[in-house]
Structure formats: structure tokens, C-alpha cells
Amino acid sequence: xxxxxxxxxxxxxxxxxxxxxxxxxxxxxxxxxxxxxxxxxxxxxxxxxxxxxxxxxxxxxxxxxxxxxxxxxxxxxxxxxxxxxxxxxxxxxxxxx
Amino acid sequence: xxxxxxxxxxxxxxxxxxxxxxxxxxxxxxxxxxxxxxxxxxxxxxxxxxxxxxxxxxxxxxxxxxxxxxxxxxxxxxxxxxxxxxxxxxxxxxxxx
DNA sequence: TTAATACATTACATAATTATAATATTAGTA
DNA sequence: TACTAATATTATAATTATGTAATGTATTAA
Numbered sequence: 001x002x003x004x005x006x007x008x009x010x011x012x013x014x015x016x017x018x019x020x021x022x023x024x025x026x027x028x029x030x031x032x033x034x035x036x037x038x039x040x041x042x043x044x045x046x047x048x049x050x051x052x053x054x055x056x057x058x059x060x061x062x063x064x065x066x067x068x069x070x071x072x073x074x075x076x077x078x079x080x081x082x083x084x085x086x087x088x089x090x091x092x093x094x095x096x097x
Numbered sequence: 098x099x100x101x102x103x104x105x106x107x108x109x110x111x112x113x114x115x116x117x118x119x120x121x122x123x124x125x126x127x128x129x130x131x132x133x134x135x136x137x138x139x140x141x142x143x144x145x146x147x148x149x150x151x152x153x154x155x156x157x158x159x160x161x162x163x164x165x166x167x168x169x170x171x172x173x174x175x176x177x178x179x180x181x182x183x184x185x186x187x188x189x190x191x192x193x194x
Numbered sequence: 195t196t197a198a199t200a201c202a203t204t205a206c207a208t209a210a211t212t213a214t215a216a217t218a219t220t221a222g223t224a
Numbered sequence: 225t226a227c228t229a230a231t232a233t234t235a236t237a238a239t240t241a242t243g244t245a246a247t248g249t250a251t252t253a254a
Contacts, residue, residue, distance in 0.1 A: 001193060003142070009192055010123040018118040022242085026107040026114075039201060045100070052243065054202055073200050073251040083191060090187035094180060095106055096098060119212085136231060149213065151232055170221045170230050196254080203248070211240070218233065224226085 016083065019065055024048050025056050033088050036069065036078035113180065116162055121145050122153050126176065130185050133166065133175035
């Protein structure tokens with residue numbers, strides 16, 4: 001790969017990995033890795049406030065990592081970006097054995 | 098893995114991945130992935146100022162990602178953390194093919 | 195219709211990162 | 225000795241991220 005292409009890749013990858021660089025936000029992603037979850041379950045699991053969780057979820061959705069599905073007055077968030085899933089699996093391989 | 102252990106892992110992993118979440122800093126890591134390099138070569142390759150490059154390198158060294166070797170008045174930086182190498186390889190697999 | 199639940203939004207304070215400029219150090223060279 | 229190259233350090237400004245509190249909205253349940 002040429003250097004210029006590498007630079008572009010690094011821009012993209014780093015902007016994705018930014019979301020992995022906060023402990024509870026990474027935990028959210030891990031928590032979502034076995035399927036969609038509703039907001040209350042998420043913030044209880046990771047130990048963040050409702051507000052901050054909502055803000056994180058919103059941002060990750062806006063940036064294409066997550067999808068939302070609204071049902072009744074619940075919101076179900078799920079990982080929508082296949083690269084996110086791949087990264088989580090890699091991390092698991094590297095750090096969880 | 099129990100949840101509590103997961104939380105701890107996420108703390109560690111996220112604090113490592115923070116360094117991957119800035120475009121030129123990630124590029125530095127990529128550049129170092131084929132061996133040690135001196136500072137001037139690094140900042141010319143990635144297009145950062147000398148000062149900022151030095152600061153980034155220092156921080157990554159302080160946090161255990163990199164090693165330095167001083168020879169004459171050159172500093173040679175290299176990746177010293179095996180997890181960093183593994184992560185770079187994973188990223189390459191995911192994003193570079 | 196009132197209350198409660200689930201979530202979103204807004205505003206704001208604080209803290210951390212990033213960027214920039216200037217100066218310092220160290221080693222080699224004319 | 226003076227000069228230059230390579231790197232580090234410091235200070236500080238600008239930007240972005242994080243955390244918190246308060247309020248808003250929609251839906252369901254009493």
C-alpha cells in the first residue's frame with residue numbers, strides 16, 4: 001500500500017477507534033456485541049448516567065457505529081457497523097485469553 | 098468471562114486504544130511497525146511538527162507502548178508493547194484488503 | 195387525566211487533548 | 225569556539241471530550 005493511502009486509512013480507522021478509547025463506551029460496545037439492547041439495560045450494565053449513556057449512544061449512531069430501533073417507548077440499540085464487530089472480536093482474541 | 102473482569106479489561110484496552118485514536122499518531126505506530134525509526138524520519142513521514150511528534154512519542158513511551166534508544170544525538174523509537182503490534186496487525190487485516 | 199417510565203435534549207462546567215511557538219539541551223562539525 | 229542538526233521541554237492557546245443537572249417528550253398504566 002502506498003503511503004498516501006495509508007494516511008487516509010489511518011484517518012478513517014482512528015476516527016472509528018476514538019469510540020473504543022473510553023472505558024464505559026467500550027463496555028457499551030462489548031455489551032451490544034451479543035445483540036441489540038435497550039437503553040436502561042445498557043446504562044445499568046456499564047454504570048453510566050442515563051444522560052451520558054444517551055449522549056454516547058446518539059453520537060455512535062450518528063457516526064454510523066450503531067443503529068436504533070424504537071418500539072413503544074423503548075429504544076433498542078445495536079451495532080450496525082461490521083468493522084466494529086470485527087474490531088471487538090480482534091480485541092477479544094488479543095486480550096481475553 | 099464475568100462482567101467485573103470485562104470492565105477491568107475495558108479500562109486497560111481503552112487506555113491503550115486512546116493512542117490509536119488520532120490520525121497521525123496511528124500513522125506513527127504504523128510507520129514504526131517495520132522497526133525502529135528516528136524522530137526526524139517519523140515527523141517527516143507523518144507530517145506533524147517536530148514538537149508535537151516529540152510530545153506524542155514521549156507520551157507513548159511513558160505509557161509503555163514505545164521504547165527509546167539514544168545514539169549520538171538521535172533518538173530511535175520502536176514499538177515495545179506486543180499488544181500494540183497485535184492490534185496493528187488486526188487493523189491491517191480488517192482494513193487493508 | 196394523572197402519574198410513572200423510558201429516553202432525549204439542552205445547557206453548562208470541568209478536564210483533557212491537541213496545536214503552536216519559543217527556548218533549551220546535546221552532540222557533532224567547521 | 226561558534227555553528228548546526230536532532231531532539232526535548234515548556235508554556236500557553238485553542239479545541240474537543242466528559243460529566244452533571246435540569247428539563248422535555250412520548251408512551252403506557254392507574
